Amino acid sequence: MTEIPLQHILFLSTALFFIGVYGFFTRKNMITMLMSVELILNSVNINFIAFNKYLFADKLDGIFFTIFIIVIAAAEAAVAIAIIINLYRSHKSIDVDETNEMKY
Amino acid sequence: MKAIIILSALGLATMFVGVYNFKKALLPMILLGLLAVIGINTMEWNTNIHYYNDMLYFDNWAVSFTNLILAVSILVFLLSGQYFKKNTDHLEDNYSIIIFTIIGAILMVSYSNLAMLFIGIETLSISLYILAGSKKTSLASNEASLKYFLMGSFATGFLLFGIVLLYGASGTFHLHGIKDYVIENHASLPTIFYVGILLMMVGLAFKISIVPFHFWTADVYEGSPTLITAFMATVVKIAGFAAFLRLFFTCFSSITEHFVPILCILAVLTMFLGNITAVYQNNFKRMLAFSSISHAGYMLLAIIALKESSFIAILLYTAAYSVATITAFAVLLMIKAAHQENDSIDTFNGLAKRSPFMAFTLTIAMLSLAGIPITGGFFAKYYLFANTISAGYTWLVVLAVFNSAIGVYYYFKVIIAAYFKEGSEEKLSIFPAYQLVLIITAIATLLLGILPGLITEMM
Numbered sequence: 001m002t003e004i005p006l007q008h009i010l011f012l013s014t015a016l017f018f019i020g021v022y023g024f025f026t027r028k029n030m031i032t033m034l035m036s037v038e039l040i041l042n043s044v045n046i047n048f049i050a051f052n053k054y055l056f057a058d059k060l061d062g063i064f065f066t067i068f069i070i071v072i073a074a075a076e077a078a079v080a081i082a083i084i085i086n087l088y089r090s091h092k093s094i095d096v097d098e099t100n101e102m103k104y
Numbered sequence: 105m106k107a108i109i110i111l112s113a114l115g116l117a118t119m120f121v122g123v124y125n126f127k128k129a130l131l132p133m134i135l136l137g138l139l140a141v142i143g144i145n146t147m148e149w150n151t152n153i154h155y156y157n158d159m160l161y162f163d164n165w166a167v168s169f170t171n172l173i174l175a176v177s178i179l180v181f182l183l184s185g186q187y188f189k190k191n192t193d194h195l196e197d198n199y200s201i202i203i204f205t206i207i208g209a210i211l212m213v214s215y216s217n218l219a220m221l222f223i224g225i226e227t228l229s230i231s232l233y234i235l236a237g238s239k240k241t242s243l244a245s246n247e248a249s250l251k252y253f254l255m256g257s258f259a260t261g262f263l264l265f266g267i268v269l270l271y272g273a274s275g276t277f278h279l280h281g282i283k284d285y286v287i288e289n290h291a292s293l294p295t296i297f298y299v300g301i302l303l304m305m306v307g308l309a310f311k312i313s314i315v316p317f318h319f320w321t322a323d324v325y326e327g328s329p330t331l332i333t334a335f336m337a338t339v340v341k342i343a344g345f346a347a348f349l350r351l352f353f354t355c356f357s358s359i360t361e362h363f364v365p366i367l368c369i370l371a372v373l374t375m376f377l378g379n380i381t382a383v384y385q386n387n388f389k390r391m392l393a394f395s396s397i398s399h400a401g402y403m404l405l406a407i408i409a410l411k412e413s414s415f416i417a418i419l420l421y422t423a424a425y426s427v428a429t430i431t432a433f434a435v436l437l438m439i440k441a442a443h444q445e446n447d448s449i450d451t452f453n454g455l456a457k458r459s460p461f462m463a464f465t466l467t468i469a470m471l472s473l474a475g476i477p478i479t480g481g482f483f484a485k486y487y488l489f490a491n492t493i494s495a496g497y498t499w500l501v502v503l504a505v506f507n508s509a510i511g512v513y514y515y516f517k518v519i520i521a522a523y524f525k526e527g528s529e530e531k532l533s534i535f536p537a538y539q540l541v542l543i544i545t546a547i548a549t550l551l552l553g554i555l556p557g558l559i560t561e562m563m
Contacts, residue, residue: 017265024258033254040261047268056275065219065277069264072226076257079233083253086237087246096254099247 009050016043030084030094034077041073105155105162107145107170108210110137115203122196131185134199135178142174154216158278161216165415168562169213169346172419173339176426177206179541180335183434186441186535187331198238202335205231209343213350218267218277221347225263225311228343229256232336236328248327255310255320263307269300279354286358293359301356301363308351312344314404315374318397325393326447330440333389334433337396338426345403345418357410367408372503374401379510388436389447391514392429395473398511399425402504406488409495416560417488423559424472424480424552431469431545435462438538442530452518454527459534463522465542472549474515475508480552487556 016039023036045066052062084094091098114137121130148162155162180202188195204227211224233256237249271277273294274285286293306317313321325333356363378398385391403421406414439451456463472481485508489501534542551558 017261020261024254030250030254037254037257037261040258041264044261044264044268047265048271051268051272055272059275061275061277062271065222065267065271068219068223072223072230075230076226076260079230080253080257083233083237083246083249086240087250090241090243090246096250099250 006050006054009046009054013043013046013050016040016046028095028097030080030087030096033096034080034084038073038077041069045069105148105153105160105214107141107174108160108207110141110144111203111207111210114138114141115200115207118196118200118203122200127195130196130199131181134181134203138174138178138181142171142178145170145174158280159217159220160211160214162214165346165350165419166214168419169342170210172423172426173206173209173213173342176338176342176430177202177335179427179430179544180331180338182537182541183334183430183437184331185537187329187437194238198235201231201234201238205235205335205339209339212343213346215347215350216279216354218270218279221351222260222264222267224343224347226260228340229260229311232256232332232340235332235335236324238332239329242327242329244327245329246327248324251320251327252324259307259310259317261307262303262310266300266302266304266307269296269303273297273300279351282355283358286355290358298362302366304351305363305366308344308348309370312341312348312400313397314370314400315377315397316370318374318377318400321397322390322393325396326387326389330389330433330437330447333392334430334437337392337429337433338422341396341400341403342422342426345400345407345422349407349414349418352407353410353412353414360410364408364410367404368497368500371401371404371408371500374398374404375504375507376401379507379514382514383510385514386449387447388432388449388451388518391449391518392432395511395514396425396429398507399473401507402485402488405492405497405500405504408497408500409492411491411495413491417484417491420480420552420556420559421484421488424484424549427545427548427552428469428472428479428481431465431542431549432473434538434541434545435466435469438462438532438534441535442532449518449521450525450527452521452527453525454529455522455532458528458530459532461539462532462534462542465546466522467519468546468549470515470519472553474512476512478550478553480549480556483553483556487560 020036020039024033027033048062048066088094145167148167152163208224208227211220215221215224233249233253236252237245239245273296274282310317375398378394378401382391382394385394403418406417472479475481475485492501
C-alpha cells in the first residue's frame with residue numbers, strides 16, 4: 001500500500017483552517033462560532049502531527065505541542081460556554097448581533 | 105523562574121483562604137507575596153539560567169520585565185481593596201485569577217520556546233476573558249467578555265498556525281534553533297516560513313491591539329470592570345510587547361527586510377487611527393482605549409528598529425505608560441466611588457476644586473501620556489524615537505512626532521475639564537490606599553522623567 005503524501009494532509013488541514021475562518025465570519029450563533037474556532041485549532045493539530053511524522057520523525061516535538069493545544073482548547077471551551085450561558089441569562093439569546101450595548 | 109512557582113502557590117493559597125473565610129487577610133497576604141516575589145526575582149539578575157530543558161530563559165530583560173509587571177500588579181491590587189468592598193462574594197476567585205494572569209504574563213516575557221509563548225498567551229488570555237466578564241449582572245461586562253473571547257481565540261488560531269508553519273520549516277520550537285535555521289538557510293528560506301512569520305505577527309498584533317486588528321479594544325475596555333481595564337491596559341501591553349520583541353529580535357533579526365515594511369505600514373496606521381479616533385471620544389475609558397492603541401503604534405517603532413537597545417526603549421515606554429494609565433484609572437475609580445456611575449470626560453469637570461491633589465496627579469499622568477518634558481512619558485518617547493532614528497527610519501519618527509502633537513489635544517481636554525470647567529462643588533474625600541497609589545505613580549512618573557539613567561544605565 002502506498003503512503004498518503006504529505007501534501008494531501010496539508011490540503012486537508014488548510015481547508016479546515018479556512019472553513020473555520022469562513023464560519024467565524026459568517027455565522028451569528030455563538031456556539032457555531034465556538035465550533036469554528038475549534039476547527040481552526042484542530043487544523044493546526046493535524047498539521048503538527050503531519051509535519052512531525054513526515055519531516056521530523058526522530059523527535060516527538062510536534063505531538064507534544066498537540067497535547068498542549070488540546071488541553072488549552074478544552075479550557076477555552078469551558079470558559080466560552082460559561083460566558084455564553086451568562087449572556088443567555090441576560091439577553092435571552094445567543095445571537096452575536098443582539099449583543100450591542102456598546103457602540104462607537 | 106522561582107517567581108512563577110511562588111505565584112502559583114500564592115494563587116492556590118488565595119483560593120483556600122477564601123474558602124476558610126479569612127477575607128480580611130487576603131489583600132495583605134497577596135501584597136506581601138508579590139513584594140517577596142519581586143525580591144526573589146531580582147536575585148536572578150545576571151544569572152542567565154535556562155530552565156526546564158531550555159523552555160524558559162531568565163536573562164536580564166526577562167527579570168526586569170517581570171519586575172515591572174509585578175510592580176504594576178501591586179498598584180492594581182492596592183486599588184482593588186476599595187473596589188471590591190461592596191461586592192465580596194467572589195473576592196478570592198477574582199484575586200486568584202488576577203494572580204494566574206500575572207503568571208501568564210511572566211511566561212510571555214521569559215519564554216525561549218514557542219510552546220511556552222503559546223501557554224503564556226493562553227494563560228493570560230483565558231484568565232482575562234473571565235475577569236472581563238466578572239461583573240456578572242452587567243450587560244456591558246458580559247458583552248466585553250464575549251467580544252474579547254471571540255477575538256482572542258480567533259487570534260490564537262492564527263498564532264498557532266504561524267507556529268506550525270515555522271515548525272514545518274525548521275523542525276524546532278526553540279528560539280535559538282529557529283535563529284540558527286534562519287542563519288543557515290538565509291538565501292533559500294521556504295515560503296511557508298515567511299507565511300508563518302506573517303501569521304504569528306497577526307496573532308500577536310491582535311493581542312497588543314495593532315490596527316487593523318484593534319476593533320475589539322474600545323468595546324472591551326469600556327465594558328470591563330474599570331479595575332480590570334486598568335490591569336488589562338497595562339500588564340497585557342507590557343507582556344505582549346516584550347513577547348513580540350523577544351521573538352523577532354532573537355529569531356528574525358537577520359531577515360528584517362521581509363517583514364519590516366509591513367510593520368512600518370501597521371505602525372503608521374495604528375498611530376493615526378488611534379490618535380484621530382481618540383480625539384472624538386467622550387467616554388474616558390474609550391479615550392484611554394484609543395490612546396492605548398496609539399501608544400502601541402509608537403512602541404511598534406522599537407520593534408521596527410530591532411536592536412538590543414529596543415528592549416530598553418520598550419521597558420521605559422511601557423513603564424511610563426503603565427504608571428500614567430494606572431493614575432488615570434485610579435482617579436476615575438475614585439470619582440466613580442462618589443456615586444457617579446458615568447465614564448464621560450465631564451465627570452472630571454471642576455475636579456481641581458473638589459480635590460486639588462487628584463487633579464494634580466491626573467495632570468502629571470496626562471502630561472506623561474502626551475509626552476511633555478520632565479515627565480517619564482517624554483523621556484521614554486525621546487529614547488524610543490532616538491533609537492528608531494539611529495536605525496534609519498527618520499520618516500517614521502516624523503510621523504510619530506506629528507501624532508504626538510494630535511495626542512496633546514485630547515489629553516489636554518481632560519486637564520481643561522479638571523481645571524477650567526464648572527462642575528459639582530461637593531468635596532471628594534480620597535481613600536488612603538488610592539492616595540498611596542497616586543503618590544507612588546506621581547513620584548515614579550517624575551523620577552522616570554528626571555532621572556531616566558536609573559533604568560538606562562542599569563541595563
